[in-house]
Each structure stands twice: as C-alpha cells, then as structure tokens.
Amino acid sequence: MDPETPEHLLKTKRREPVTMLEAISEALFEEMIRDESVFLMGEDIGVYGGAFKVTRDFLTFFGENRVIDTPIAEGGFTGAAAGAAHMGLRPVVEIQFMDFISPAYDVITNYIATSNYRGAGPQPLVIRGPVGGGNRGGPFHSQNVEMAFFHTPGLKIVYPSTARDAKGLLKASIRDDNPVIFEEHKGLYRAPSLREVLPDEDYIVPLGEARIVREGTDITIVTYGAMVHKSVEAAEMMETEDGVSVEVVDLRTLLPLDEDAIVESVKKTNKLLVVHEDTRTGGIAGEIAIRVSEKAFEWLDGPILRVTAIDAPVPYSGSLEDYFLPQTDDVLKAARYLAAY
Amino acid sequence: MSEPTLGLERAGLQDLYRSLCLTRAAEERLELLQKQGHVTGGLYRSLGQEAGAVGAAYALRRRADGTGDMLCHTIRAAGALFLFGGELIDYFRQYMAKGTSPTRGREANVHWFDFEKGFVGPVSPLGTMIEIMAGMTLSFRVRGEDRIGIVFYGDGASSTGAWHEGLNFAAVQRCPMILIVENNQWAFSTPTSKNTRVSSFTEKGPGYGIGAEAVDGTDVLAVFDAVRRAALQVRSGGGTHMIELNYFRRKGHAQHDPQDYVDPAVIRAWEKKDPLDLYRSRLLRNEWASEDELVAIEEETFEECRVAAEAAIAEPYPEGAEAVSGVYTDVHTPHPWTRSSSPDPTLA
Numbered sequence: 001m002d003p004e005t006p007e008h009l010l011k012t013k014r015r016e017p018v019t020m021l022e023a024i025s026e027a028l029f030e031e032m033i034r035d036e037s038v039f040l041m042g043e044d045i046g047v048y049g050g051a052f053k054v055t056r057d058f059l060t061f062f063g064e065n066r067v068i069d070t071p072i073a074e075g076g077f078t079g080a081a082a083g084a085a086h087m088g089l090r091p092v093v094e095i096q097f098m099d100f101i102s103p104a105y106d107v108i109t110n111y112i113a114t115s116n117y118r119g120a121g122p123q124p125l126v127i128r129g130p131v132g133g134g135n136r137g138g139p140f141h142s143q144n145v146e147m148a149f150f151h152t153p154g155l156k157i158v159y160p161s162t163a164r165d166a167k168g169l170l171k172a173s174i175r176d177d178n179p180v181i182f183e184e185h186k187g188l189y190r191a192p193s194l195r196e197v198l199p200d201e202d203y204i205v206p207l208g209e210a211r212i213v214r215e216g217t218d219i220t221i222v223t224y225g226a227m228v229h230k231s232v233e234a235a236e237m238m239e240t241e242d243g244v245s246v247e248v249v250d251l252r253t254l255l256p257l258d259e260d261a262i263v264e265s266v267k268k269t270n271k272l273l274v275v276h277e278d279t280r281t282g283g284i285a286g287e288i289a290i291r292v293s294e295k296a297f298e299w300l301d302g303p304i305l306r307v308t309a310i311d312a313p314v315p316y317s318g319s320l321e322d323y324f325l326p327q328t329d330d331v332l333k334a335a336r337y338l339a340a341y
Numbered sequence: 342m343s344e345p346t347l348g349l350e351r352a353g354l355q356d357l358y359r360s361l362c363l364t365r366a367a368e369e370r371l372e373l374l375q376k377q378g379h380v381t382g383g384l385y386r387s388l389g390q391e392a393g394a395v396g397a398a399y400a401l402r403r404r405a406d407g408t409g410d411m412l413c414h415t416i417r418a419a420g421a422l423f424l425f426g427g428e429l430i431d432y433f434r435q436y437m438a439k440g441t442s443p444t445r446g447r448e449a450n451v452h453w454f455d456f457e458k459g460f461v462g463p464v465s466p467l468g469t470m471i472e473i474m475a476g477m478t479l480s481f482r483v484r485g486e487d488r489i490g491i492v493f494y495g496d497g498a499s500s501t502g503a504w505h506e507g508l509n510f511a512a513v514q515r516c517p518m519i520l521i522v523e524n525n526q527w528a529f530s531t532p533t534s535k536n537t538r539v540s541s542f543t544e545k546g547p548g549y550g551i552g553a554e555a556v557d558g559t560d561v562l563a564v565f566d567a568v569r570r571a572a573l574q575v576r577s578g579g580g581t582h583m584i585e586l587n588y589f590r591r592k593g594h595a596q597h598d599p600q601d602y603v604d605p606a607v608i609r610a611w612e613k614k615d616p617l618d619l620y621r622s623r624l625l626r627n628e629w630a631s632e633d634e635l636v637a638i639e640e641e642t643f644e645e646c647r648v649a650a651e652a653a654i655a656e657p658y659p660e661g662a663e664a665v666s667g668v669y670t671d672v673h674t675p676h677p678w679t680r681s682s683s684p685d686p687t688l689a
Contacts, residue, residue: 039483065483071513076506079472080479080514086456087480106503111469117667119444120454120461153668177670208672256672294686 005029006057012198021189023163023198024128025054027170028092030202032062035090038174039066041077042094042129051096052130052189078104078127082112085125092174095129098183099143112179113154126173128182131159132226132277133309133325135186138316144225144278146254149181150287156207157255159183161228163196165252168205176207185226185277193229207253210261216247219338220265222288223275224251227326231275234331244339254284262288263295270301271338275331280308302341307334343627347566353399354629355638357561360395361617362642364420367429370646371436375596379654381438382449386592387417389559390525392616393586394418394493396564397521398425400572401491405458410572411477411490412460413470416451417523417590418493426458427451429645433653440659447667467494468501471520475511478518489517489575491568497528499545500536508581512549515580519571522583523558525590530602542585551581558586559616562623588614 009029011018018026032038039062040055046069049056059067070077074095081091095101101108108127115123133142146157156178160166166184173180188194213228214235221231228250235246249265251258266272272292274285285306292304307330315321346354368386375384387394394414398421401410405426414422419432434442436450443453452462461477463470474492481488498504499522511518522542526533539545546553552574556567564586571582589611593600600608624630665674678689 068514071506071509073506073509075503076472076475076510079469079503079507080476080510083473083476083478084480085476086461086473087477089480091476103502103506106466107469107472110466111464111473114464116670118448118452118454118464119667121456122670153674156669156672178672256669294689 003061006061008056012200015197015200017195017197018163019190020160020163020166020184020194021052021054023167024170024184025056026198027167027174028055029058031171031174032058032066034202037088038090038092039068039084040092040094041068041070041081043070043072043096045069045094050094052186054094073103074100075103075107079107079111081125082107082115082123085123086121090124090174092126092128095127097137097141098129098131098145099140101127101129101145102148105148108149108155108179109152113152115154116178117154122177123179124177126170126180126182128170128184130186130189131183132185132187133314133321134226136316136318136321137314139313142314142321144183146181146183147278147282147284150255150284154179155255156180156253157183158207158253159185159225160252161185161188161225161250163194164198165205165211167198168203169207169252171202172204172207175204180207183225187226205252208256208258209252210258211250211252212261212265213248213250214246216245216269218245218269219271219273219335220247220249220269221273221275221331221335222249222251222262222265224254225277227275227277230326230328231331233328234335237332238335238339242336242339244335246335257287257291259291259295263292266292266296267299270299271341272300272304273331273334273338274304274306275326276306276308277326278309280306280311283308302338305334305338307331344623346629347562347569351629354624355634357395357399357565358620358624358630358635359638359642360399360420360424361391361561361620362639363423363429363645364391364395365617366642366646367419367432370433370650372596374433374436374650374654380436383595383597384436385416385450385595387419389591389611389615390417390523390586390588391420392561392620393521393523393558393564393588394420395424396561397421397491397568397584400565400568401489403459407457407459408486408488409459410488411474413463413474413490413492414451414460415463415467415493415495415523417495417525419451421493422451422460425460426455427453427460430649430653433650434656437653438658439653439656440663441656445663446659466501466503467498468503468507470494471504471507472510473507474518475507475514475516478511478516479514481517482515487576489519489572491519491521493521493523495528496522496524496526496533496536496542497531499542508549511581512551515578517575518581519568519575520581520583521568522585524585524587527590527594527603529594529598543583546583549581551583553583553585555585555587558588559614559619561616561620588616
C-alpha cells in the first residue's frame with residue numbers, strides 16, 4: 001500500500017493558508033509526485049526532515065532512493081547531483097544554510113554552469129536553501145549568496161518573496177533544464193503576514209519575469225526577497241505621509257534579469273532606487289544601474305540610488321545586525337531624497 | 342607453454358595491441374600536427390601509460406545505446422576513449438578546436454562527451470570527476486540498472502577535496518564505481534611524494550571502507566585482469582573499488598614542459614618497460630599473433646590517424662559569433678552592441 005500524503009502537505013488542498021516554507025514543501029512534494037526523476041539530496045533532509053523541516057516526512061513517503069541524507073560535503077554531493085543530472089535525473093539539492101554553498105562553488109561554476117556550453121548537455125538541477133539575515137544567526141547562518149553566482153553565465157538565480165511565488169518559482173525551477181540557485185529567505189519562511197491560500201492547481205511562475213508589487217508614478221524601487229516587504233512598507237508611508245507614488249518591482253529572478261520590467265518602470269517614474277539585503281559593493285544595484293544607464297539614461301530625472309547592507313560580514317549581536325541590515329527607515333530616507341531631487 | 346589468456350581469444354588479444362598502437366599513433370600524429378601549427382593549446386602525451394587505459398576499458402561493457410558502462414577518461418587515457426567509441430576524427434577535431442568538433446570548439450582535446458556511447462569527458466579540475474561519476478553511478482544503483490562506472494584521474498587529483506568528497510559519497514552510497522588512479526609519479530613537476538605521505542594510493546582505500554589494488558600499469562593484460570575482477574565485484578553490489586596503475590610519465594606534463602626536473606636515467610630505465618614493446622614481444626612469444634599481423638596493425642593504425650587528421654585539417658573553425666550560443670538551453674545571450682552594424686547601446 002502506498003503511504004498516505006502527510007497531513008501537513010494537504011493545506012492547499014483543504015483551502016487553508018500556508019506559509020512560504022509550507023509552499024516550498026508543497027512544491028517539492030508535488031514535483032516528486034509528478035515526475036519520478038526528481039529526487040532530493042542534502043544534509044539531514046531525510047530522517048530529520050531538514051534543518052527547517054522543509055522535507056518533513058518525505059523520507060517515509062518517497063524512500064531513501066529519492067530522499068538522500070548525505071555526508072557533510074556540499075561539494076561532493078552537489079557534484080554527485082550533477083552526475084545524476086547527466087543520467088536523466090532531476091536532483092534538488094538542499095544546502096542546509098546557503099552560507100555553506102562555498103565548498104560547492106568549484107563544481108557549480110566550473111562544471112555545472114559550463115556543462116551545456118561545453119556540449120556536455122543540460123544540467124537540470126536545483127540548489128536550494130535558506131539565506132538572509134535578521135535571525136541573529138551570525139556570520140555563517142545569515143548570508144545572501146546571489147552575487148557569488150550572478151557573475152557566472154549558465155546559472156539561473158531565483159529569490160522569491162511570497163508563498164505563492166515560492167511555490168510557482170520552485171516548480172518552474174525544477175522543470176527548467178538549466179541549473180538554478182534557489183534562495184529562500186529564512187525570515188520569510190514562517191512569517192505570519194505571508195500566509196496565504198494558494199491556487200489549488202498545478203501552477204508555475206515563469207523564471208525571468210519580475211512582478212509589479214505596487215504600482216506608482218513618481219519613484220521606482222527595484223528589489224527582491226525580504227526587502228520587498230520593507231520597500232512596500234516604505235512606499236505606503238510615502239503615499240500617506242508625503243503624497244508620493246512609489247512603484248515597487250520585485251525581481252523574483254535575478255538571473256536572467258528582467259531588464260525590460262526595470263527599464264519600463266523607470267521610463268514611467270524617471271527615478272530609481274535599488275534596495276537589496278545583500279552587501280553593497282558588487283551588489284546587484286550596480287548591474288541594474290548600468291543597464292538603466294545604457295537603456296534609459298534620457299529618462300532619468302535623478303541619480304540612481306541604493307539601499308543595501310553594509311560591506312561587512314553579517315554580525316551576530318542584535319544591535320549590530322540591525323545596523324548592518326537595510327531597514328524600512330533607510331528605504332524611506334532614500335525615497336524622500338529622490339522625491340525631493 | 343603459453344601464458345594464460347584470461348579468456349581472451351586471439352582476436353581479443355590482438356584488439357588490445359591495436360588499441361595500444363592507435364593511442365600511440367594518434368599522439369605521434371598530434372606531435373606532427375602541433376609542429377605544423379594545427380593544434381590549439383597544449384598537447385599531453387601518455388607515452389608509457391597506454392596500457393592502463395586500454396586494459397581497463399577493454400574489461401568493461403562498451404555499448405552504443407546508453408545501456409553500457411560509463412567511462413570518465415583523462416588526457417592520458419585516450420585509449421579508453423577510443424575503445425568506448427570516441428571517433429578518431431573527433432579527437433583530432435577537438436585538438437584543432439574545429440567547429441565540427443563534438444564541442445564545436447568550446448572545449449579542448451579529450452574533454453568531450455557521448456552519454457549513449459558511455460563516456461563523459463573530464464573538466465580540468467580532475468577531482469571533480471569523482472563526484473560526477475559518483476552521481477552517475479548513484480543513478481544506476483537507484484534505478485536498478487546493471488551498469489557500472491569507471492573514472493580515471495592522476496596522482497595529483499588524489500589530493501583534492503573534490504576527490505575526497507566524491508569518493509566518500511560514493512563509498513557511503515555504495516555506488517557501483519571503480520576509481521583508477523593513474524600514478525605516473527608526477528603531477529606536472531610535483532612528485533608523488535609531495536602529494537601524499539602514503540607509499541601506495543591503495544592505502545587510501547581502507548580509509549573509505551573500500552577495496553583497493555595496485556597493478557603494473559605497463560602490463561595491459563594485468564590491468565585488464567584487475568579491472569575485470571573489480572568490475573565483477575562492483576557489478577554484483579560490492580560498492581566502490583579503487584585500482585592504482587603504476588607506471589611513469591616519460592614525457593613532460595605537456596609538450597611545453599622539457600621535464601628537466603626528472604633524472605634522465607630514470608626515464609631511460611622506464612623506456613625498457615614500454616607497454617607496446619612488452620606486449621608485442623609477448624604476443625609473438627605466445628604465438629597470439631604473427632609478425633605480419635602485428636605489422637599490419639601498426640600500419641593500419643598509422644594510416645587511420647593520418648587519414649583522420651588530414652580530414653580534420655580541412656574542416657573549418659567555428660564562426661566567432663557562435664560564441665553566444667548555448668550558454669543556456671533557453672535564454673539568449675546578446676551580442677555586444679559594438680558589433681552591430683549600427684552601434685547603439687539602447688538597442689543591444
């Protein structure tokens with residue numbers, strides 16, 4: 001007899017709201033049901049169900065050939081995932097905290113990202129895991145890793161900000177024939193404000209398409225991940241307190257970058273603020289600024305500004321981390337500066 | 342009295358010699374092509390190591406339909422690549438970086454792939470290939486396919502973290518895989534003694550809970566026998582296994598390396614253990630082949646290489662603008678706007 005679907009994975013079926021973490025679990029579960037070539041590898045994902053319990057009860061349901069607890073060796077099992085992908089499987093690798101992806105940097109950038117170009121065929125695999133600060137995790141449980149990979153042609157990078165997007169983007173990532181780095185902000189995992197009832201259907205959110213979270217006419221904020229919510233908060237304050245209309249664009253996919261959505265919004269508002277939780281130097285704001293300079297220089301009525309984390313390792317103590325991270329008030333101040341410009 | 346033939350018929354015994362000759366003739370042809378300016382990038386000889394690749398690959402199931410065993414060769418294991426169906430002309434196309442090569446000029450020399458025929462070319466950080474083969478053979482195990490994998494690498498790659506992580510993963514997951522360490526005693530200019538404290542790489546096997554065996558890499562039949570036995574064990578669920586081939590790199594790391602850090606007397610001593618010479622005299626001594634048959638093999642392989650190389654020379658290099666294609670399966674990589682007929686950054 002087939003095991004029954006675990007109760008906690010039936011919330012959408014029961015039309016109950018789910019957290020972003022539950023949405024991710026549902027995406028993985030449904031994709032593994034849909035396609036038996038999809039399998040999971042990672043540290044403590046089987047018996048324990050993952051450090052954040054994303055794969056709770058998966059081992060019982062799918063068995064140890066499809067939910068593989070690995071040695072603590074991110075390079076080794078990510079490389080093994082690449083080998084399995086060559087043979088027609090579709091691995092989803094969990095990095096317990098994305099800070100620990102660095103041992104796999106070699107195989108991801110040298111092997112996986114170059115595979116299709118080298119004629120070794122596509123690498124349909126997903127490397128996913130928790131990122132981001134605000135949880136007092138310190139230097140090794142808080143990083144954002146997107147820009148370590150943004151410079152590598154051949155990879156896609158996805159970073160959802162809502163439960164709905166997380167589920168649809170993860171499904172799209174698993175079905176994509178290219179390697180995808182999928183970042184999940186741990187501060188959003190169980191955020192009560194993000195609980196929502198998801199469509200009870202097999203939907204995907206296409207990679208490479210930004211979303212207008214909030215329409216506006218005076219300033220564009222381009223952002224992603226947890227900063228979407230702080231940006232929206234600031235935009236609402238601008239609306240009510242300053243009478244300034246702020247458009248917020250959620251990139252959702254960082255690579256490939258939805259340049260058209262950014263340029264279109266800037267051509268409408270003529271002012272651009274980029275907000276990211278990642279550190280400042282070499283952050284995505286730089287790439288966005290040059291693209292706008294190339295494509296929409298004539299439309300700009302002010303400097304392109306950015307609000308980011310400071311250029312430092314992620315500090316542990318609350319007071320330090322709060323200072324390190326970009327806050328709603330920073331977004332507000334930058335938006336007000338632009339509005340007055 | 343004849344030596345044991347390990348179950349090989351006369352044709353099989355001569356096949357092995359043919360592969361040895363083909364490997365050497367191909368590399369000697371490359372040296373000529375390099376002098377003529379046809380070779381792009383480095384040229385790496387396997388002089389003295391040919392028997393390791395040939396003996397090992399000959400012991401495996403080679404099929405062209407994606408159901409056979411899987412090979413990951415190295416730059417000094419071209420004989421294995423040829424035995425798995427790698428075409429001689431593709432070998433020359435690759436070395437010449439032709440647009441007609443399997444990688445369309447994107448990758449060098451033996452770094453090419455055919456998953457139906459069952460070979461995966463290496464990437465330059467060779468330790469990575471242990472991880473890749475671990476995953477390939479993991480897929481065989483979880484799907485219950487009767488296939489195994491074999492991965493070649495050098496004594497130098499044995500020092501990498503990727504080697505350790507890949508091997509450890511394979512051992513834990515009981516991946517049906519054979520690791521072949523080509524111990525030619527040199528990693529570029531670094532001797533084995535500066536890569537490891539162990540006197541034999543087989544000492545590393547027990548540290549991972551796997552079996553390991555050393556074999557004379559100049560003896561094609563000894564290698565064939567060792568790999569055949571290992572394959573039998575791995576195929577029947579025995580997990581991962583390691584074989585060390587012992588021989589000597591008689592040329593520099595690549596042609597640009599005069600190898601002046603090696604004692605010439607040592608090289609001369611190893612010349613007496615040339616795998617082709619050794620096997621040739623053995624074939625004659627045991628009457629597994631006649632002098633005429635061997636000469637015919639030598640002439641045929643020479644001629645095959647000449648013809649394939651000439652054909653490859655005549656073929657075109659890729660168009661430069663081809664460089665944008667294939668980064669992704671579905672995302673278009675733009676051409677630089679400065680290369681358009683009327684340069685304009687807003688239109689890129």
